[in-house]
Amino acid sequence: MGERADVWQGTLALMVLKTLQALGPLHGYGIARRIEQTSGDLLAVNYGTLYPALLKLEQEGYISSEWGTSDNNRKAKYYKLTRAGRKQLEREAREWEQTTEILARFLSPGKESA
Amino acid sequence: MNRFRAWLFRLGELFQKERRDRDLSAEMDSHLQLHIEDNLHAGMSRAEAQRQALIKLGGVEQTKEMVRDLRALPLLESLLQDIRYGVRMLLKNPGFTFVAVLTLALGIGVNTAVFSLAEAFLVRPLSLPNLHRLVAITTGQKSPVAAADYLDCKTQGQSFEQLAAYRASDMNLTGSGEPERVYGAAVTAGFFTALGVAPVRGRGFLIGEDEPGHDQVAILSYRLWQRRFGADPVALGKTVNIDGKPYTMIGVMDRSVEFPVPTDLWIPLALSPKEKVNRAANSLHLVARLKDNVSLSTARAEMTLLGRQLADAYPNTNKDRQFDVLPLVEYVEGSITRAYTVLMLAVVGIVLLVACANVANLQFTRASSRRSELAIREAFGAGRARLVRQMLTESILLALLGAAAGLLFAKFCLWLCISKMPPYVVRLWAGFDKIRLDAGALFFTMAAALISGILAGILPAVASSKHHTTDGLREGGRGATVGRGTRRLRSAFVTAQVAVALVLVVGAALLIKGFRQMTGSAEAYSPERVLILGVNLPAAKYPQTGERLAFYRKALADLSSLPGAQSVAAFSCYPLSNNGAIWGYFQVLGRVAPDLRHSPWADMQTISPEYLGLMHVALLAGREFTSDDREATQPVALVSQKLAQRYWPGESALGKQIRIGGPADSGPWLTVVGITADVLYDWTNQVPPPTIYRPLTQAPQAASLLGIRTVGDPTSLGQATRARIASIDPELPAFDLKPLDVAIHESTVGLGYTGAMMGILGLIALAVAVVGIYGIMAYTVGERTNEFGVRIAMGAQREDILWLASRHGLLISAAAFAIGLPAAIAGARFLAGLIYGTSPGDPVVLAGVPIILFAAVLTAGYIPAHRATRVDPLAALRYE
Structure with a gap:
């Protein structure tokens, strides 16, 4: 249970970083929507799980936050990527690609029999 | 790295909890508003939009809780809570707090002081760089080495970066101003390199200057340069006469460097061709710096082997000679300094234990009056572990307060030590000028405080957390008396205190008496009418x-x-x-x-x-x-x-x-x-x-x-x-000119210090034990007030009550003396081995001290017992 949650938190963190890279400064709700749109129903159940992930990223210095106003004139807390966050994103993305590549090779059926 | 950053961040959060909470609420609000607006745009009704937004979020409070968990350090937070609460409790009981802090301050203070002394004498008596890599080579029992053997060690020894020899001797310094007797040392050219020091002015000895004919150069200590030459840089290059021969002054050593202790003047050790082949006279001290990758045991093994080879080659002189390698610190420390310092360390450790026992007892007493408070906290859901932690926190708080006051006390003790010591002794005593409260001492004090806090708090905390909620909640909790086990434990504490006090006071009395006897024996020479002086031709x-x-x-x-x-x-x-x-x-x-x-x-x-x-x-x-x-x-x-x-x-x-x-x-x-x-x-x-x-x-x-x-x-x-x-x-200088009684005082002053210190420690232990007895008696009497009231109402005589009330104290004292006296006698035997004139079977001390102690204990116990006889039966019964 704990491990799966960690994996989930890790994946979520990566998605947050990627979202902020793609869209620039954004509030929690916006990030949640974006992740929901791109990842299908991963976040469908619970937007709330996003907030601990945001806090953790902020504590680690990968994102910073600031109060601002939204398009429709609502006060909202905006998150944006820091320099360290950019680097972390690159690193994580690379690792992730490697992992998936290896796993893909490993799981794809019967190529080595030739 | 980032984990550390996150931790710091969390630590910061601890202090802006409320602001963060408001911030989080606002963020949740804004999230919901944004979501609701979107939902409205999508055509939902307002109620439905709100409902959907909340569902999607997964609950505002739940989210907040998840964030909060991550935010600060929950353990630390509750610890802060414990501390705040603890401080409040201590302030509420100023009397208790004062006595406990005072007891711990004395206990911790003397430990810090003696730790500082031990550190100065045994750990860093010399200020030389990388002292722990410096060793002395000896021929067993700290004996010096013959010149020819030294040369063999130097040429064949592989373990040392630099090996040097020195010989300390007093020298007559003449040629500018009054003739003067100074502490001198003749050293080989590599001596300062081995020590890892260099002159602050001028230069050191060159290779070859330790050969006969080239050796008329001298290096001054900073102290001598200041005292005799007024710190005049022009002095360098000038000539002085040392033991009648002219020497050119070429350098001034750094203020901190004085090795061997003490030294005013270094000259080269120029071994004559005849000396260089002398294997008979063990006349040189050898100091060496170990190579980086060589351990002490390796060097020791090498020298042992070399010693055996030399024994084979030169059986006439070296047959029974064994070489040994010692850390330099051990080599220079006074033989009795170590014994006395270790004795003092042991004694102050015991004093601290006694102090802890006392504070533990005080906390037992207080815990029983806090029973209802604890019961209420328990009823409101505080777990037993939390209660124990709370009480331990208070105990450690007490100890930390005690440590803070103890530091002041330690500073005072050290000031006493340093300021009353004759300057002549300070110079001769390796490490005496290094006595200070440093980071090591502070760390030690903190550690001592934590340990004493836990020692003094753990038993009362565990014992009092055992009470059942219902018992405690009954009106004032007065009906419930402390369990039998707890009372036995407390009695054991007090017994141990009195026993230890007995041992310490007997030891102190023997030591002081022995010292007085020794210095008193000097009276036979009527030293106050004799002037002595030294000459060296x-x-x-x-x-x-x-x-x-x-x-x-x-x-x-x-x-x-x-x-x-x-x-x-x-x-x-x-x-x-x-x-x-x-x-x-x-x-x-x-x-x-x-x-x-x-x-x-x-x-x-x-x-x-x-x-x-x-x-x-x-x-x-x-x-x-x-x-x-x-x-x-x-x-x-x-x-x-x-x-x-x-x-x-x-x-x-x-x-x-x-x-x-x-x-x-x-x-x-x-x-x-x-x-x-x-x-x-x-x-x-x-x-x-x-x-x-x-x-x-x-x-x-x-x-x-x-x-x-x-x-x-x-x-x-x-x-x-x-x-x-x-x-x-x-x-010719006439040196050490002083009355004989002063000379004798200076030579025995270290011993006097030990005696005085033991006396003070004995008194502290005695005071603590008396307070302990008083505490437990007062407590027992207070607890049995009703009983006494009833007994008096039923016609019991005052004497009966007095007996009932003091019986417990008498039992404790008797047990303490049964344990303490044999221990005191054994301790006396040990002390007798340390000091001349201390007779282990001294009847005056062995009988007198227990009698005085017993009287003190009885008095302490009598006051509460007497109070018991004054109980007004009506008042006591009205409580029932």
Whole structure:
């Protein structure tokens, strides 16, 4: 249970970083929507799980936050990527690609029999 | 790295909790608003939009809780809560807090002080870089090394980066200003490199300057440079005379460097070709720096092996010689300094334990009055662990407060130590100038506080957390008395306290009595009417016995003509000196020992005829030396009673013959012409060893003390005495000029300190024990107030009540004495081994101290017991 949650938190963190890279400064709700749109129903159940992930990223210095106003004139807390966050994103993305590549090779059926 | 950052972040959060909470609420609000607006745009009704937004979020409170969990450090947060609560509780009970903090302050303070002393004496007595890599090479038992052996070690030793030799000796410094006796050291060229230091001005010794003919250069200590040359840079390059030979001053050493301790002046150690092949005389101290990758044991193994090879190659001199390698720190520390310091460490450790027991007892008492509070907290859901933690936190808080006050107390103790110590002693005592409260001491204090906090708190915390909620909630919790186990534990604590106090006070009394006896024994010599001074005739000017004798004759004659001088004598060492006596081997005619190791030894004194009379040393048989004992007449000696009895038991020693030196030495046989009373010349020997006196006329030494017995205050003769010596030889310093009682005080002052410290510690332990007894008695009486009231109402007499109330205290005291007395006697045996004059079976101390202690304990117990008899039965019953 704990491990799966960690994996989930890790994946979520990566998605947050990627979202902020793609869209620039954004509030929690916006990030949640974006992740929901791109990842299908991963976040469908619970937007709330996003907030601990945001806090953790902020504590680690990968994102910073600031109060601002939204398009429709609502006060909202905006998150944006820091320099360290950019680097972390690159690193994580690379690792992730490697992992998936290896796993893909490993799981794809019967190529080595030739 | 990022984890650390996150941790810091969380730590920061701790202090802005409320702001963060508001921030989080606002963020949740804004999230919901944004979502609701979107939902409205999508065509939902307002109610539905709100509902959907909340569902999607997964609950505002839940989200907040998830974030909060991550936000700060929950453990730390509750710890802060405990601390806040603890501080409040301590403030609510100022009396309890004061007594507990005071007790712990005394206990921790003395520990910090003694720790600082131990650190200065045993860990870093020298300020040399990388001290732990410096070693001394010895021939066992800290003995020095022969010159030829040193050269072999130097050329063959692989373990050392640099190996150097030195020889410490006092030197006569003349040539600019008054002649002066200074602490000198002759060192090989690599000496400072080995130590890892360099002069702050000028230069060090060069290779080759430690060869005969090139060695007329000197390096000054910072202290000497300041004192004698006014810190004048021009002094470098100038010439001074050292022991009659000219030396050019080439450098000034850094202020902190004084090795060997003490040193004013370093000159090169130029070994003559004859010395370089001398394997017989162990005369050099060897210091070396270990190579980086070499351990002490490797170096030790190498030197052991080398020692064996040398023993094979030179069996005549090296057969029984074993080489050893010691950390330099161990090499330089005084032999008794370690024993005393360890003794003090043990004693203060025990005092701290007693203090902890006392505070534990106080907390037991308080815990019982807090029973209802604890019960309420428990009822509101605090777990038992949390309650224990809370009480432990309070206990540690107490200890930390105690440590803070203890630091002040320690500072005061150290100030006492340093400021009352004669400067002369401070210089000679390796490490004494290094005493201070440093980071190590602070760390130690913190650790001591934490440990004492836990020790004093754990049992009361566990015991009192056991009570059941319902018991505690009953009106004031008065019906429930403390469990039997707890009371037994508390009684055990108090018993141990009294027992330990007994041991400490007996030890302190024995130590102080022994010390007083020793210094009191000095009164036999009436030292307050004797002025002493030292001279050391340099070989350059006084090469032969004839010249020396001429000097002594003139000096003794001139000094005895001083107005106020009763008699004048020359001698080697005064009574009760510290390491001042010169000992040597001797042989008895007809019983010459097979080798040096089996030869008997004795303190050697060279005296002028007037000495025995001047120092009030009794002649028991035979005759004194006279002016008729001359160079050409029969060589004679006086021996002490102990020597006479040991070597000629049952017969008269008069007329017997002895010879100074080992079996191979060829000296004249001396005829014993008189027997003297025993004198303890070196108090570290504890009992007077055998002593041999030789007449000055037949063996005039280069170094000697001169003593003048005066009619009035000896210090008034100081100037005149100096002038007389200067008129005989203006180049010769008269050093250590002081009254004999001052000299004896200075040589025994360390011992006096130990005694005084033990006394103070004993008193602290006693006070703590008395408070402990009082505490437990007061508590028992308070707890049984109703019972006493009922008994009085039923007609019990005051005496019965008094007996009932004090029975417990009496039992505790009896048990404490049953345990403490045997321990005190065992401790006394141990102390007797340390100090001359301490007799382990001293009846006055062994009976007197327990009686006084018992009286103190009884008084402490009587006050509450007496209060019990005053209980107003009506008032007591009304509570029921």
